[in-house]
Amino acid sequence: MQKTVLIVENEFLIAMDLMRMLQALGWQVIGPAASVKAALQLLDHESPAVALLDVNLGTEVVTLVAEVLKARNVPFAVASAYDEPEKVGGAVLAGVPNAGKPTSERQLMAVMAQLTAV
Template identity: 45%
Template sequence: MLVVEDEFLLASDLARLLSQLGCDVIGPAPSVAKAHALVERDRPDFALLDVNLGSERSTSLADMLLARGIPSALATGYGADQLPEPSLRNAPRIAKPVKVESLRRLLDDFGRDQSASDT
């Protein structure tokens, strides 16, 4: 699981929660460039993206992940109608601050989607 989050405490918390849920965490990456490098080095099965990474948005990263067939979700306070980018607008979302129950549901949904595509 790739975690892309620029705020250190949030990134650390996400990584800890995901580890508790049994995920192997890649990152956290605080920028699009760092996330691209991590994807090149260790292809993740799934990515959890913050929308705003300092002065940049994770749009290009979401597009790259989509093109490579790597599912992703957003950890954000934005609703779909607040996201002009189609690649972000259609992504699954969990609200910040992220709660373990939300992550568990997201991972369960991802697991169900993977099982359906494997058959």
């Protein structure tokens, strides 16, 4: 499996921190995308192995991106402070792994292992 991950996060410093941690773990990062539109444009050109999504992207939620990923069978997780992200982003987020926000490298490693488990 090619280790590519799409990051969808609207807060610049958090996105850069996630990117740094994932690259240190050997992942090739696609993005980060700060909006639903930007994420969908990236998905038009690339197909990541997995994705890491912020639920709340300022004035919008990540639901449409999650639905596209699910339709394409791309495993995804959220990096969210919400205990139940599905209450904000809809049923498509129910039961997905959550790296938390803020996240640690250890939490991120655990979530990435979940996403790539066969």
